[in-house]
Amino acid sequence: MARKTSIRFLLIFGLVLLSAGIVFAQQTFNTTVYFDYTSYLSQDGPLTSAPKDNFFAFRRAYFTYENRINDNLKFRFRYDADNTANLTSVDINTGSTKKDDKLRPFIKHLYFDYAGLLSNSSLKIGMTPTLTFEMAEARWGYRSVAKTLLDGYKDITGVEIDASSADIGANLTGSLAKSVRYGVMFYNGAGYSHPEGDRYKKIAGNIQLIPAAGLSVVGYMDYEKQDKDNSAYTYKLDGYFEMVKNLVVGTEYFVYRNDKYLTAEQVRYDVSGFSLFGRYSFDPDVFSLFARFDRYEPDNKVSSDEMSLIIAGLDWAPFHKSMKLQPNIWLTSYANSEKKNDVVFNLTFFMSF
Amino acid sequence: MKKLIATVTLGLAVMALVLVAMPAQKKMIQIKGSDTMVNLAQILAEEYMAKNPGTALAVLGGGSGTGITAIINQTCDIANHSREWKQKEIDQAWEKGVKPRFFAIAVDGLSTIVNEKNTLEKLTMAELAAIYRGEVKNWKMVGGPDKPVSLYGRQSNSGTYVFMQEHVLGNKNYSTDMKEMNGNAQIIEGILQDEAGIGYVGVGYLYDKDGKIRKGLKILNIAKDAKSQAFSPLDKAAVDSGDYPVARPLYQATNGKPSPAVASFIAFETGPEGQKIVEREGFYTIGGKYKEQNETNLR
Numbered sequence: 001m002a003r004k005t006s007i008r009f010l011l012i013f014g015l016v017l018l019s020a021g022i023v024f025a026q027q028t029f030n031t032t033v034y035f036d037y038t039s040y041l042s043q044d045g046p047l048t049s050a051p052k053d054n055f056f057a058f059r060r061a062y063f064t065y066e067n068r069i070n071d072n073l074k075f076r077f078r079y080d081a082d083n084t085a086n087l088t089s090v091d092i093n094t095g096s097t098k099k100d101d102k103l104r105p106f107i108k109h110l111y112f113d114y115a116g117l118l119s120n121s122s123l124k125i126g127m128t129p130t131l132t133f134e135m136a137e138a139r140w141g142y143r144s145v146a147k148t149l150l151d152g153y154k155d156i157t158g159v160e161i162d163a164s165s166a167d168i169g170a171n172l173t174g175s176l177a178k179s180v181r182y183g184v185m186f187y188n189g190a191g192y193s194h195p196e197g198d199r200y201k202k203i204a205g206n207i208q209l210i211p212a213a214g215l216s217v218v219g220y221m222d223y224e225k226q227d228k229d230n231s232a233y234t235y236k237l238d239g240y241f242e243m244v245k246n247l248v249v250g251t252e253y254f255v256y257r258n259d260k261y262l263t264a265e266q267v268r269y270d271v272s273g274f275s276l277f278g279r280y281s282f283d284p285d286v287f288s289l290f291a292r293f294d295r296y297e298p299d300n301k302v303s304s305d306e307m308s309l310i311i312a313g314l315d316w317a318p319f320h321k322s323m324k325l326q327p328n329i330w331l332t333s334y335a336n337s338e339k340k341n342d343v344v345f346n347l348t349f350f351m352s353f
Numbered sequence: 354m355k356k357l358i359a360t361v362t363l364g365l366a367v368m369a370l371v372l373v374a375m376p377a378q379k380k381m382i383q384i385k386g387s388d389t390m391v392n393l394a395q396i397l398a399e400e401y402m403a404k405n406p407g408t409a410l411a412v413l414g415g416g417s418g419t420g421i422t423a424i425i426n427q428t429c430d431i432a433n434h435s436r437e438w439k440q441k442e443i444d445q446a447w448e449k450g451v452k453p454r455f456f457a458i459a460v461d462g463l464s465t466i467v468n469e470k471n472t473l474e475k476l477t478m479a480e481l482a483a484i485y486r487g488e489v490k491n492w493k494m495v496g497g498p499d500k501p502v503s504l505y506g507r508q509s510n511s512g513t514y515v516f517m518q519e520h521v522l523g524n525k526n527y528s529t530d531m532k533e534m535n536g537n538a539q540i541i542e543g544i545l546q547d548e549a550g551i552g553y554v555g556v557g558y559l560y561d562k563d564g565k566i567r568k569g570l571k572i573l574n575i576a577k578d579a580k581s582q583a584f585s586p587l588d589k590a591a592v593d594s595g596d597y598p599v600a601r602p603l604y605q606a607t608n609g610k611p612s613p614a615v616a617s618f619i620a621f622e623t624g625p626e627g628q629k630i631v632e633r634e635g636f637y638t639i640g641g642k643y644k645e646q647n648e649t650n651l652r
Binding site: 026068070071072120175178179181208210213214215216242243244245246281284285 | 426428441529533
C-alpha cells in the first residue's frame with residue numbers, strides 16, 4: 001500500500017515537474033549516466049586478484065533540475081545514484097540494518113545561488129559543491145573515467161582524508177580583479193552522505209591567480225577541529241595550463257594533516273598526493289585523448305606504502321556528443337615489492353541527455 | 354599477459370582507425386549563438402557556400418549567451434551575439450586562455466511592437482523601461498487604451514534580453530509577469546494574438562517573405578526622452594545617426610585570429626556582397642568605425 005502511494009506520488013511529482021518545465025522555460029532537466037565494462041588484464045595484483053575478472057557496473061546516474069528564478073537567483077536540485085547508498089531498512093528495536101547493492105538515489109546538491117551579494121560573486125547556500133577539487137575536476141573533465149586525486153583518494157588507498165565533493169553550508173566565490181578569484185566556504189565537514197556528528201564546523205578558502213590568459217595557480221586550505229585537542233588541515237596547490245587551443249594540462253598537490261593520525265609510536269603522520277593530467281581535443285565534441293599520472297603517499301612515516309596510478313584513454317562520440325565511448329586503461333604500481341601491478345581495462349559508456 | 358597484449362593492441366587499433374578517419378571528414382565551420390542573428394547568419398552561410406563549393410558551415414541558435422559559452426569552451430568557431438560580453442564572460446575567457454576577437458556584421462534597430470489594434474504610436478525610453486519593469490500596468494498610463502499591459506520578452510540566455518535590460522531598463526529586473534519566449538518569431542506570434550501585448554524583436558523580423566512589414570503588427574516610434582522627437586527603427590538615417598535610441602551592432606566573435614577559412618567567411622559577410630544580404634534581410638549595414646575594427650581584427 002505504502003509502495004503504491006509512493007509510486008503515485010512520484011508519478012504526480014514527475015508530471016508536475018514536467019508541466020512546470022513546459023510552462024517556465026527557465027527550468028532545465030538533465031540526466032548524466034556512466035557505466036563501465038571492466039576487464040582485469042592482470043590477475044595477481046592486490047586489486048585484480050579478486051574472483052571476478054570482468055563485469056558491467058553502473059557507477060553514477062545524475063538527475064539535475066535547475067530553475068533560474070530571476071537574474072540573480074538560481075536553484076539547483078541534483079539526485080545522484082550509486083550502489084553505496086544501499087541502506088534499505090533499520091530495525092528500531094535492535095538497531096540492526098539491512099542492505100543491498102541496488103543503485104539508489106540520494107541528494108547530492110540542493111541549494112540556491114544568489115549573484116547579487118557582491119560584484120561578480122556567487123553565494124550558494126544549502127548542500128553545495130565544496131571548493132576542494134571542483135576546479136581540478138572541471139579541468140580533468142573525465143569524472144566518468146576517474147575521480148580527481150583527493151576525490152578518489154580513499155577509493156585508491158583506503159585512507160580517509162575527509163574531503164567531500166559536496167556538503168551543507170554556505171559557499172561564496174567571486175573575482176576581485178581579472179586575474180584574481182577567491183572562494184570561501186563554511187560547512188559541516190561531514191560530507192553530503194552524513195549528518196553533522198560534532199559541534200565543529202569546517203572552513204575552507206582558495207585564491208586563484210591568473211597571471212596570463214589560460215594560466216592559473218590555485219592555493220587552497222581547509223581547517224576543522226576534530227575534538228577538543230585535535231585539528232585537521234588540508235593544504236593544496238593546483239596549476240592549470242590552457243594556453244594552447246584544445247589542450248588542457250593540470251596538476252594537483254596536497255597534504256592532509258590530522259592530529260589524530262598517529263603512528264604506533266604516537267607520532268603524527270601526513271597523507272599526501274600528486275596528480276598530473278592532460279587532455280587534448282582533436283574535435284571537442286567528437287574525439288579527445290587523455291592521460292593522468294597520480295602518486296599517493298598515504299603515510300609519510302612509512303616508505304613502502306606509496307602507490308602510482310597511470311590512466312590513459314580516449315573519448316569518442318561516434319554519433320553525437322551526448323553519447324560517448326571512453327575506453328581507458330589503469331595501471332597501478334606499488335612501492336611494496338611484494339605487491340604486483342594491477343592492470344585494468346574499462347570501456348566507459350557516457351550518456352548525457 | 355596474452356590478454357593484456359591483445360587488449361592493448363585492439364585499443365591501439367581502434368585509436369588508429371579513429372585518427373585516420375578524422376581528417377577525412379570535411380571540417381565544418383560551426384557558428385552558434387544569437388537567435389536574432391540566426392536567420393541572417395544562415396542566409397549568409399548558404400550564399401557563401403554556394404559561391405565557394407567545398408566549404409561547409411553549420412549555423413545554430415540558442416541565444417547569445419549560448420554562443421559566447423561555446424566560444425569560451427572552444428566548441429564552435431564563431432559566436433553570434435547581439436549584446437556586448439559580460440564581465441563574467443570576459444573573465445571566464447581569460448581563465449581558459451580564450452582571446453576573443455569581435456566583428457560587427459550588421460546593425461539592428463531593436464523594434465518595439467504592439468498589436469495593430471493598439472492606438473498608441475510612440476513611447477519614450479523611460480515609458481518603455483517602466484512598462485518592462487512592471488511599473489506601468491495599464492496602457493492608459495502612457496496614453497494608450499484602457500487595457501492591462503501584456504508583456505512579451507525573451508529568455509535570459511538571449512542577447513536581446515540582456516541588451517534591453519542594460520540599455521532600456523537601467524539594469525533593473527524585468528517584471529515577473531513578462532512571458533519569456535523562445536525567439537523573435539514567438540514574440541511576433543504572441544503580439545498578433547494579443548491586442549494588449551507589447552514585445553521587442555530585431556528589425557529583420559518585422560518583414561514577411563515578400564519584404565513587407567508583417568500584417569497585424571504596429572511598430573512604435575521611440576524617443577530618447579519626453580522632449581525629443583520619436584523615431585522609427587525602420588528609419589535607417591535615424592538608426593545610423595543614433596537618433597533612434599535602441600540601435601545596436603550585431604557581432605560575431607572568434608577565439609583569437611580567425612583561421613583562413615573563418616576569415617574568408619567573415620570577409621564575405623562584412624564585404625559588399627554580405628552587406629547587400631544584410632540589407633535585404635531587413636538589418637542595416639555597418640559603418641566606417643566597425644569596418645575599420647573588422648579589418649584590424651581579421652589581420
